[in-house]
Amino acid sequence: MAPLPAELPPPGTPDIEIARAVQPQSILLLAQQRFGLPADSLIPFGHYKAKLNMSHFQLKDPSSYGKLVLVTAITPTPAGEGKTTTSVGLNDGFNQLGLKSSVCLREPSLGPCFGMKGGAAGGGRAQVIPMEDINLHFNGDFHAITAAHNLLASILDNHIHWGSESGLDPRYVTWRRVMDLNDRALRNTIVGLGGAANGLPRETGFDITVASELMAILCMAENINDLKQRLGRIVVGRRRDHSPVTVSDLSAEGAMSILLKDALQPNLVQSLEHNPVFIHGGPFANIAHGCNSVMATRSALSLNDVVVTEAGFGADLGAEKFIDIKCRHSGLRPDAAVLVCTVRALKMQGGVPKSRLATPDLVALREGAVNLERHIRNLRQFGLTPVVSINRFPTDSEDEIAEIQAICHEYDVQAVPAEHWALGGAGATELAQAVLDQMALGKPDVQLLYPDDASLTDKIETIATRLYDAERVDYSPEAKQQLEEYEQLGFGHLPVCIAKTQYSFSANPKLRGAPSGHALPVREARLSAGAGFVVVICGDIMTMPGLPRHPAALDMGLSPEGDVYGLV
Template sequence: MTHDNLPAPGAPDIDIARAAVMAPIVPLAETKFDIPAKALVPYGHFKAKLGFDYIQSLSNKPSGKLVLVTAVTPTPAGEGKTTTSVGLTDGLNRIGLKTMVCLREPSLGPVFGMKGGAAGGGRAQVIPMEDINLHFNGDFHAITSAHALISAMLDNHLQWGNALDIDPRRISWRRAIDMNDRALRNITIGMGGPTEGVVREDGFDITVASEIMAIFCLATNLKDLQARIGDIIIAKTRKKAPVTVRDLGADGAVTVLLKDAFQPNLVQTIEQNMAFIHGGPFANIAHGCNSVVATQAALKLADVVVTEAGFGADLGAEKFLNIKCRQTGLRPDALVLVCTVRAMKMQGGVKKTKLGKENVDAVRDGCVNLQRHIQNMKTFGLTPVVALNHFVHDTNAEIEEVRKACDAENVEMVISRHWAEGGAGAEDLARAVQARLDAPKTDLKLTYKDSDSLTEKVQKVAKKIYRATDIAVSKEAAAAFKSIEKMGFGHLPICIAKTQASFSTDPTQLGATCDHIVEVRDATLNAGAGFVVAICGTILRMPGLPRHPAALDIGLDDDGQIIGLA
């Protein structure tokens, strides 16, 4: 596959993606992975869902090897974790390893907000890029509707006699929408008289923070999906007993709404290699991984599967390992830690507007962030390959500082030029990953035990991963932990919701801050997803739009083509 037909590197991502030659998905899947046409549910010519019957037929096949891609602490400059995941997949295929990538679906909130799309970049993209970034096969709409059905049935139950004796003051289930809308964070519903419902306080979370989304990405099959949905605790009675979705009688209907969406989406990279894109919880407020169903199906189809975990390794990778691996038995065979010179400059104090100028001292100062992430991954028994995602303004002196930092931690650093060159630019990285895959496997070391108390679990993550001195648990959080443990859920793993911009709960603290206190403000039980969310510092489950949202730049040209999508 050549790039002769593509615009030069540096052209808008949407122009590169639109110029790429896409192969019809059904024959491509058969050619690449022997997937029969009857196993696929086409969504047009270039997208399809993989049917459950076929997925179940793969259960006796041996599994391939898993590569986890994570990154340094994110900065406004962007580190290119998804771009690297796609480029690495193309590179591994180029050196002869049958490889598939598993990614999360983009949320419409960031697409129209500040972050933009999430289909990769440059010549390392998944396509059709516009479809993936907008309404992709309706999955998020199905999840939003499933969440809304629970909300509607809950308030309808209150309206028609409240046989479960639900206390309206102790309803924990909020509404959800896949858009950044700060005005919906806290609302009052049921106003207008007796026929309009029970008046109570409510609010909206963004869909990617919904427990339905977390369940969608952790369930292993439809039966497990319905069981987990039924386990969701939505409220308490006046006697403080938990009320579940199963008690409400909504678990069956909610599962029906998710049935089609729950099938993994199959698309392709620019170089016509296969990709599953399915599910999309954020890593700063949820567990930040694509669906277990997609990951496990890919492992049965491919020799190597590349997957990513959201935001920095202290959030996404920590949760991938402590939650997803704990629940499923998955274990990465290799780990790639994405880094950029630009990120190291910003961690060293350089403003985004000054990144084009060489600043070796700032890179050296910022590399403490990279080294902290390397050290953290080693606590899990994983030695990463550092992928330096190359940008045109990187100088040799700056790159050498990153290499020195990696040498000091005794890890390999590889320069990868996939953004500009596609898979050819990632071949060196692919060979380094192949060597790691061929090396002896070590045991995965999780951060805490199931038997630890919830407070101890948060404390261990805070001390071992964030390098905090201690945690400060508020009265509300302490009461929540006590209640959750009393209900019998103290064995569940912890999902820490905190800022992605720092190791601390203060987003202004750059580098590798230590000796800080992690403030635990509150905690919520996600009984269906199988984890407890510890809310640390100031974190919002419903983001707002920036002063200049991306939506202002998105539209259609005179030919009906989308413009401004990035």
């Protein structure tokens, strides 16, 4: 609950330099002081990172949980919305008000770190530390998922090589390989070349680790037994009669669970203000469900008065999946929602190029605010009235802030400017109080968007028409056949995970604002029986991203002293 030290570098200093200016507290001492946890409740990874030792940690009954606050955002733009920064700042704000609060975040992926984004641990004076460790190899979780995923791939190919005792038809193998980097050249590959000793040649490919079904399973699992059962249910392909072949048929779930045993346990770190932060799991929100782990969320709720949790990208992706997938499976429900926006992003939604965002423009702001309005409307369909957080930038004018507040007032929604980036928790206390005021009105009646017994196509069309304002859904022949087969195999009760561009309500990333009347093109469907959903791939979305023309990796390196630079 301590304020930021006065000697911190000024706002605008690279995030990594601000993070290095704060000396972290011992994570064992922090856990003992804030939660009363003994040392054997943690597995330390050095002085400042640890995992919860779940065999020594007793979760509370859900009736005794703290309040759960979901942080989501408007549709992303290159201008930045600051959802993670706001989540960290809001948590620091709750602690400034004297509440016991933690924030639950996803782990950064090396793909976007070295591709588009650089670091992903907050920004300015609302960051999580140790920043370099969190962004790079954090406690080995993603590497464990990559290894377990590819272990299954190697067992599967070996199973085919030795005669496919299960009856698995090599033509119908669906399990691909993964790596935690962006590499478009590996999207489609052929394995088994070089003669009979090297296996049976077949087409396959790579996805990024954060799109792996194992990542989703790690984040949905309630405990080690649930993890093993989910691993066993993974469908890796079909027999000639099209009946599914599972991991249990290959007897691979035991070996996979060994590799995932430590990764399953939630990670504990801290903010710049030494408030506890749980970071665990990292599924993308445009190609996976975009939420941190159920185990981390439950652990935090057992220890705190309030828990802030973030769902990836805009509310049409992250928040929808948080409720329709994570909440559906876990029984958790948010007590409040925060919708993050910025003046800059709304002007970009209104057509202003990034180079002119510092110039006040109320007309463009009003035009772009249709995106904010759509997200407010959508969250209300789930039974949530959000508090809008205006993540403030130094170039924002008072008139522009007032205009957003006036627009939100028309929807009977409170909009609060927040300055956590510049001031830390002290800049988010007004936002924190607004969220507390919203929760004081009573627990919202959170509604799932569709029932379990709706067909898979009905679920897709419900999301497309009600949240995206699409006129229709266009299915490729392949996707239509896949969805019909999943229904016939008994998987029609599962929720759907829409994989589409994060940059628009449509599948066209160039359609900003709040487009309506478009068609959602469904290209492919993938069954994630272990995770408990069906992935619906739309438009040009890729499950293995590529690098941009100038990757962030080209500006990174080590100084002569061994310090990381360029991870911003």
